[in-house]
Amino acid sequence: MQKIALIADSACDLPQEILQNYNIKLLPLRIIYKDTEFLDKINVTPEEIYKRLDTEIPTTSLPSMECIEDTLVSLEQDGFTHVIVITISSGLSGTFNSVRLMAENHPKLQSYIFDSKILGIAEGVIVLETAKLIAKGKTYEEIITIIPKIQETVSIHYTLETLEYLKRGGRIGRVAGSIAEMLNIKPIIGVSDEGVYYTHAKARGRKQSLNKLKEILNENLKNHKCNVWIIEGGAMEDAKKFLDSVKDFENIENLDLSTISPALGVHTGPGLIGLGIQRLS
Structure with missing residues (x-):
């Protein structure tokens, strides 16, 4: 058996x-500082990570x-x-x-x-x-x-309040990141079929970037009933407002909030809002 x-x-x-x-x-996953190490979701919270980002950006490991x-x-x-x-x-x-x-x-x-x-x-x-x-x-x-x-039925997209932590963590080029920050450009980041980050769209400012997320959601809801998660990292109030703004969209089967783990928050910093979508048959 x-x-x-x-x-x-x-x-x-x-x-x-x-x-x-x-x-x-x-x-x-592991979150590693110069003088200590934490186990993701075991002995550290996202809030503790965000508080320490100004003094040290840790590394993460498998x-x-x-x-x-x-x-x-x-x-x-x-x-x-x-x-x-x-x-x-x-x-x-x-x-x-x-x-x-x-x-x-x-x-x-x-x-x-x-x-x-x-x-x-x-x-x-x-x-x-x-x-x-x-x-x-x-x-x-x-x-x-x-x-x-x-x-094949799931997808994820998110936008950030700042690109500073992606720059400092080496996830995007410093020059490209600095130019985007100067122009207040907020990329909508997705994960490709190959499993790597890519820029799905770009928006000018926070409000437009959240509108882009709504467009992504609507595209999925056109042809499918969906379970939807509003993802947040250090942005609970914004996430609740965003959830409230989409709760009446047709074809949403279930709607909930999801907080990213401390290890993922290391690379994004506070201010992440995103969408997790499961397309139902």
Whole structure:
């Protein structure tokens, strides 16, 4: 009889309650300062990260090899026969490759390591839908054929209050970032099919950038009923206002808020507003 475990990394942005309810094992990304290190979502909050950004921008790293190994060993000891691991895009983190290599050392566990090619709550949707399939008693073989189809239904876009932290973290060129800041240009950033960031659109100022997000939402709602998450990083009041402005859009099945993890917030700084969308059949 199959006993299937599910593992995700902390970039999936699922609430702790959901992780516990579905027994989803979490691999925390790491946030590294010169004199200390934190485990994403375990012993640090986004607010604590934002407060420290003016004095030091930390680096982020994939879950430790020890954490990955301990999790897999624990699953073997608990009698699991199969494990499904869903990770942040391999184009944005080395997590996928590290887990894949570590899983090869555990032949007793039949493993499926899935590169979500996305992050945030969009990755979380894939994790949650997989958890529901396990809970329904679907077989491992059935589930691993469905996961890529779930991935095709999700997307994520966001805009930032400032590009300063992307510049300082080396995520965009300093010259391009400085020019955009001078002109008050706010890019709408998405994740491509290859799992890397790209500029979906550009807007002049905060108000226009939020209007661009609404356009993206409307494009999705034209042809699909959708579950929608308003994503925020250090911008809860703006997120609530944005949610209120779209709550009556036709074809929204469910609407909720999602806060990005501390590790993701390192690269964006406070002021992020975004959209996580799951297109329903």
